[in-house]
Amino acid sequence: MNTEKQTQETIYATLGGADAVRRLVDHFYDLMDTDARYAGIRALHPQTLAGSREKLYLFLSGWLGGPQLYIAKHGHPRLRARHLPFAIGVAERDAWMACMKQAMADVSIDPALQTHLAEAFFGTADFMRNKLG
Numbered sequence: 834m835n836t837e838k839q840t841q842e843t844i845y846a847t848l849g850g851a852d853a854v855r856r857l858v859d860h861f862y863d864l865m866d867t868d869a870r871y872a873g874i875r876a877l878h879p880q881t882l883a884g885s886r887e888k889l890y891l892f893l894s895g896w897l898g899g900p901q902l903y904i905a906k907h908g909h910p911r912l913r914a915r916h917l918p919f920a921i922g923v924a925e926r927d928a929w930m931a932c933m934k935q936a937m938a939d940v941s942i943d944p945a946l947q948t949h950l951a952e953a954f955f956g957t958a959d960f961m962r963n964k965l966g
């Protein structure tokens with residue numbers, strides 16, 4: 834990251850940096866693991882969510898304007914390709930979004946920032962759709 838970029842206020846910094854991103858990701862997967870509304874997308878994931886937590890944390894760090902941890906470790910995210918093994922339609926997209934919106938509210942992210950992030954997450958989640966319906 835260049836010096837100029839470091840002096841800009843990123844969403845990553847506004848949120849509270851690494852600890853805040855970890856908190857959000859952990860809560861997101863805790864909800865997915867326990868709330869019956871997310872059982873459908875939970876079932877697409879491995880039995881243990883430790884790897885999923887770590888990968889989403891690494892990815893969101895860079896996606897939110899912080900350190901590009903995912904790229905440093907795994908290379909280009911190729912997110913759509915990496916989701917192709919999982920059947921993702923409108924229901925899965927909407928469940929993922931509902932889970933993330935609930936997680937953002939529960940960890941008390943600023944409401945205006947929640948709205949902004951929800952729009953950005955939606956763009957990515959919608960792009961993951963790979964089946965009709």
Ligand code: HEM
Pocket residue numbers: 874877878879884885886888889892907912915916919921925926927929954957958959961962
């Ligand atoms: C649209 C609904 C979505 C569903 C159903 C879904 C489901 C999944 C599943 C089942 C995995 C594999 C988990 C694992 O390997 O441990 C995964 C991986 C991942 N997902 Fe999603 N996902 C969705 C949307 C998103 C969105 C919107 C993002 C980012 C904002 C995202 C980021 C990631 C990342 C970074 C990985 C790890 C990729 C890898 O290194 O293999 N996903 N997702």
